[in-house]
Amino acid sequence: EAGVTQSPTHLIKTRGQQATLRCSPISGHTSVYWYQQALGLGLQFLLWYDEGEERNRGNFPPRFSGRQFPNYSSELNVNALELEDSALYLCASSSYSSYNEQFFGPGTRLTVL
Amino acid sequence: EDKVVQSPLSLVVHEGDTVTLNCSYEVTNFRSLLWYKQEKKAPTFLFMLTSSGIEKKSGRLSSILDKKELFSILNITATQTGDSAIYLCAVGNAGGTSYGKLTFGQGTILTVHP
Numbered sequence: 001e002a003g004v005t006q007s008p009t010h011l012i013k014t015r016g017q018q019a020t021l022r023c024s025p026i027s028g029h030t031s032v033y034w035y036q037q038a039l040g041l042g043l044q045f046l047l048w049y050d051e052g053e054e055r056n057r058g059n060f061p062p063r064f065s066g067r068q069f070p071n072y073s074s075e076l077n078v079n080a081l082e083l084e085d086s087a088l089y090l091c092a093s094s095s096y097s098s099y100n101e102q103f104f105g106p107g108t109r110l111t112v113l
Numbered sequence: 114e115d116k117v118v119q120s121p122l123s124l125v126v127h128e129g130d131t132v133t134l135n136c137s138y139e140v141t142n143f144r145s146l147l148w149y150k151q152e153k154k155a156p157t158f159l160f161m162l163t164s165s166g167i168e169k170k171s172g173r174l175s176s177i178l179d180k181k182e183l184f185s186i187l188n189i190t191a192t193q194t195g196d197s198a199i200y201l202c203a204v205g206n207a208g209g210t211s212y213g214k215l216t217f218g219q220g221t222i223l224t225v226h227p
Contacts, residue, residue, distance in 0.1 A: 003155075004155075031213070033213070033214070033215075035215075042201075042217045042218065042219050042220065043156075043201070043203075043215075043217040044217075045214035045215065045216070048212075048213040048214065050213075055212065055213055056210075056211075056212050056213045056214060058214065088154065090154075090155070090156070099205075099213050100144055100145040100147065100161065100205030100206075100213075100215065101145070101147070101158070101161050102147075102158075102215060103158055104149070104155045104156045104157075104158075105155055106154045106155045107154040107155060109154075
């Protein structure tokens with residue numbers, strides 16, 4: 001069974017630019033979650049999507065947004081990038097009924113210069 | 114606000130030793146507690162515990178949850194160098210504003226020397 005996949009592996013942007021990160025869930029999973037893991041900080045919850053709808057959102061500014069497509073893949077968009085947005089962005093997926101049992105992808109390392 | 118605290122923050126042992134990692138939590142609507150192993154990037158799922166007092170085992174790893182005292186432990190017996198990693202504890206919420214999200218602890222950095 002293929003796991004959660006994310007692209008790109010690494011992304012380098014400059015301040016003020018926009019970044020788009022992509023995630024494909026495990027086959028059969030309808031829920032996708034996004035987490036940020038900044039240096040020195042634990043994993044922080046960003047967003048949860050299920051069946052194309054945003055179900056919950058963490059304490060992040062509105063310039064962090066995303067969407068989920070009909071095939072359950074998802075995009076995370078970060079607008080007006082700031083230096084402190086540099087982090088590992090992890091995507092996880094689950095079935096809706098077992099929404100706590102989350103399986104993670106390899107992450108996208110975003111560097112903002 | 115939900116809170117997860119892990120201890121110790123780091124641990125150095127030699128191959129063959131047994132280690133115990135601790136996780137305590139405060140959460141409004143507890144649903145489950147999860148353990149992950151993070152080596153380079155992706156946290157790898159180890160266990161999900163929902164019932165108190167029932168031990169889950171996988172090879173040399175085992176974990177148990179105490180819902181009365183609000184903690185869990187992860188045991189690793191006969192450690193190997195391949196066990197070196199960050200071990201993350203997370204708590205899942207049944208509803209409210211934390212619905213769906215996992216709240217993570219800071220992690221325990223385990224280093225196993227040959």
